[in-house]
Amino acid sequence: MLATYLLLTLIAVFGHFEDFLGTTLLSRPLILGPLVGLVLGDVTQGVMIGATLELIFMGNIKVGAAIPPDIITGGVLGTAFAIMSHKGPAIALALAVPISILSEMVISGLFVFRAVFNKKFNQYAEAGDYKGVQRLHILSGLLKPVLMGVIIFVALELGSTAIKSFLDLIPAWVQSGLQVAGNMLPALGFALLMNLMFNKRVAPYFFLGFMLAAYLKLPIIAIGGLGVIIALIVTQDAPKLAATASNDDDFDFDDTPAETTPVEPQHQLSNGTLRKLFLRSLTLEANFNFETWQNTGFAFAIIPVLKKLYHTKEAMTAALKRHLQLFNTSPYGSTLIIGITAAMEEQNALDKDFDEESISSVKLGLMGPLAGVFDSLFWGTFKVIAAGVGTSLAIKGNILGPLLFLIIFNVPHLLLRYNLTFIGYNAGTKFLQNLSKSNVMDKLTSGAAILGLMVVGAMPATLMNIKTPLNIGSSSSAVGVQGILDQIVPAMIPLGLTFLIYYFVKKQVKTTWLLLGLLALGFAGSIIHLFV
Amino acid sequence: MIKLTRIDDRLVHGQVAMTWTPALGADCLLVANDKAATDEFLKMTLGLAKPASAKLLIKTLADAIIFLNDPRGQNMKILVLVNSVKDAAALAAGVSEIKSINFGGIRTREGTHSIAKALAVTDDDIAIIRDLLAKGIELEVRQVPTDNKTPIETLI
Numbered sequence: 001m002l003a004t005y006l007l008l009t010l011i012a013v014f015g016h017f018e019d020f021l022g023t024t025l026l027s028r029p030l031i032l033g034p035l036v037g038l039v040l041g042d043v044t045q046g047v048m049i050g051a052t053l054e055l056i057f058m059g060n061i062k063v064g065a066a067i068p069p070d071i072i073t074g075g076v077l078g079t080a081f082a083i084m085s086h087k088g089p090a091i092a093l094a095l096a097v098p099i100s101i102l103s104e105m106v107i108s109g110l111f112v113f114r115a116v117f118n119k120k121f122n123q124y125a126e127a128g129d130y131k132g133v134q135r136l137h138i139l140s141g142l143l144k145p146v147l148m149g150v151i152i153f154v155a156l157e158l159g160s161t162a163i164k165s166f167l168d169l170i171p172a173w174v175q176s177g178l179q180v181a182g183n184m185l186p187a188l189g190f191a192l193l194m195n196l197m198f199n200k201r202v203a204p205y206f207f208l209g210f211m212l213a214a215y216l217k218l219p220i221i222a223i224g225g226l227g228v229i230i231a232l233i234v235t236q237d238a239p240k241l242a243a244t245a246s247n248d249d250d251f252d253f254d255d256t257p258a259e260t261t262p263v264e265p266q267h268q269l270s271n272g273t274l275r276k277l278f279l280r281s282l283t284l285e286a287n288f289n290f291e292t293w294q295n296t297g298f299a300f301a302i303i304p305v306l307k308k309l310y311h312t313k314e315a316m317t318a319a320l321k322r323h324l325q326l327f328n329t330s331p332y333g334s335t336l337i338i339g340i341t342a343a344m345e346e347q348n349a350l351d352k353d354f355d356e357e358s359i360s361s362v363k364l365g366l367m368g369p370l371a372g373v374f375d376s377l378f379w380g381t382f383k384v385i386a387a388g389v390g391t392s393l394a395i396k397g398n399i400l401g402p403l404l405f406l407i408i409f410n411v412p413h414l415l416l417r418y419n420l421t422f423i424g425y426n427a428g429t430k431f432l433q434n435l436s437k438s439n440v441m442d443k444l445t446s447g448a449a450i451l452g453l454m455v456v457g458a459m460p461a462t463l464m465n466i467k468t469p470l471n472i473g474s475s476s477s478a479v480g481v482q483g484i485l486d487q488i489v490p491a492m493i494p495l496g497l498t499f500l501i502y503y504f505v506k507k508q509v510k511t512t513w514l515l516l517g518l519l520a521l522g523f524a525g526s527i528i529h530l531f532v
Numbered sequence: 533m534i535k536l537t538r539i540d541d542r543l544v545h546g547q548v549a550m551t552w553t554p555a556l557g558a559d560c561l562l563v564a565n566d567k568a569a570t571d572e573f574l575k576m577t578l579g580l581a582k583p584a585s586a587k588l589l590i591k592t593l594a595d596a597i598i599f600l601n602d603p604r605g606q607n608m609k610i611l612v613l614v615n616s617v618k619d620a621a622a623l624a625a626g627v628s629e630i631k632s633i634n635f636g637g638i639r640t641r642e643g644t645h646s647i648a649k650a651l652a653v654t655d656d657d658i659a660i661i662r663d664l665l666a667k668g669i670e671l672e673v674r675q676v677p678t679d680n681k682t683p684i685e686t687l688i
Contacts, residue, residue, distance in 0.1 A: 108649075112649065195554055196551075196554060197554070199554065199557070199585045201585060290649040291640055292640070326640060328542075330546060365573060365577050367545075368543060368577075368581065369578055369580050370577070370580070370581070371545045371546040371581075372545050372546050372548065372549035372582075373549075373580055375550055376550055432576060432577065433576060436576045445583065445584035446584045449585075505678075506555070508555065510678055510680070
């Protein structure tokens with residue numbers, strides 16, 4: 001048993017190690033579930049449970065300082081206990097939800113605590129000791145996987161016997177109640193996604209996605225493909241679509257960016273150095289803390305450039321101090337800022353009159369806006385499509401699900417992130433100016449909203465399985481209500497439920513309450529035989 | 533109509549574009565900031581970050597006050613963004629419609645202390661906060677719309 005517990009702990013540690021691996025979604029339940037299944041000898045169960053948890057937590061994303069429940073710890077422990085006790089996905093989620101919320105509190109505490117190292121970082125910077133900065137970034141980053149690993153191992157070692165015997169006491173009706181509730185919970189995930197994307201302008205695409213899935217039974221991968229095509233057509237043929245909102249009145253409206261003085265770098269850094277920037281950017285979030293955020297990750301990433309450019313202690317000290325200032329952006333677009341910064345540092349090293357302050361102000365000016373762009377694109381679009389396709393396969397136990405999930409998300413992610421390093425370095429702010437002068441950005445965000453929403457629309461019909469066993473009439477001539485509903489709108493109950501939860505999300509009801517409410521509704525519905 | 537007045541030193545970024553704008557149904561983001569209104573580089577980057585569903589206005593504080601008092605703004609759903617407590621107070625003084633201010637994020641600087649995660653204030657800020665509270669304006673701390681509102685008086 002000890003070996004099994006150690007392996008399970010390693011899986012969770014691997015998940016928490018994602019902060020070093022560039023937010024590549026390796027830590028999602030859809031990926032860790034199958035790994036847990038592999039260790040426990042039941043990959044199919046692991047894939048299916050992972051998909052169930054993914055559906056529920058798919059709307060939980062990290063933006064800014066808002067930390068979602070720790071689904072790594074909750075997912076690994078929940079999946080492990082569910083497989084070990086042979087109780088299936090319903091038990092996994094009943095365990096995963098509270099565990100995730102508890103361990104989120106531990107992690108928030110760690111993010112507060114980590115700020116105490118900032119003094120040490122500054123001492124290293126003062127001494128021009130970039131090696132010290134690198135070392136501490138990694139060591140402090142390791143705190144999270146190590147701490148969570150210890151917690152998980154202790155939980156497994158102390159808890160599994162108790163939890164197994166506790167799970168054995170659960171009567172069958174509670175289990176079927178949990179089952180129904182578990183089928184309902186994805187409505188919360190979908191509603192949270194809708195909340196990111198749904199507005200009047202793109203609402204038709206949600207229903208288009210739904211109809212394609214509900215009536216034509218198209219798989220999500222096909223709907224995603226159609227979504228890409230429709231998004232391309234709409235944004236090409238109607239370039240004004242995005243602009244209409246701004247043209248409806250001329251009431252003192254101004255978002256036309258004007259000329260700025262571009263930074264003209266003289267390029268000296270080798271491609272090898274730039275590749276290092278990309279690779280090191282993957283650890284951007286490793287030492288995340290609530291005081292200075294990703295600052296040490298940024299410093300860690302830019303150090304290869306500083307090493308090449310600055311050969312005196314004074315110059316290195318000044319540069320290190322500059323990059324240990326607060327920083328926070330979307331990891332997906334971070335290399336664009338890192339590349340631009342590299343070009344500016346180079347300029348600074350060559351030109352004695354260069355204004356060092358401008359490096360910081362460009363960094364700080366870009367980090368917020370670019371976070372808006374890249375978070376929306378990746379969380380709101382690529383992640384949604386990847387999760388839609390991945391879970392729809394995985395929920396049936398297909399191992400291709402997790403694989404496609406990683407591929408669909410990370411091929412665009414890593415390609416873009418890699419290339420942005422070079423674009424940032426070579427074109428710098430000029431690239432951004434061109435971008436903002438063209439309407440590429442508007443096209444991109446509109447297209448992404450169409451595509452993402454079509455896939456979200458398909459989700460209730462494809463991924464939620466709630467039916468009613470009610471009959472109308474007496475035993476011999478009884479007519480199933482579900483049959484009638486199916487003839488009008490297939491998947492009417494999942495759709496209705498998703499909109500109900502969306503309504504409450506709009507009313508800003510807390511996610512935890514909605515989770516509990518859905519659990520209660522599923523339970524009650526199962527007991528009175530309203531839902532199966 | 534002002535849906536929310538938010539202090540956020542990054543002005544428009546991920547949280548604003550992805551959570552606040554859809555949650556409020558805002559169709560207009562108004563950045564009220566003297567520096568942004570004159571700095572073309574800042575204007576450009578803020579323009580990039582703008583969500584497709586809303587328009588973006590970048591104005592000086594004085595112009596923002598004129599704009600917000602203009603009755604033609606009544607049929608817009610406006611999310612007002614400022615980057616300091618001082619600017620928020622100036623706006624609240626000039627615009628009677630502002631009865632509540634959301635504290636999002638203010639990063640640590642020289643002379644600040646953290647009163648919540650992502651929220652650092654100076655002693656001057658606290659004086660302004662007390663003044664605003666005395667005027668009966670609600671001051672609540674929330675990163676994203678689904679967080680619980682924390683009244684700022686419990687933190688200072």
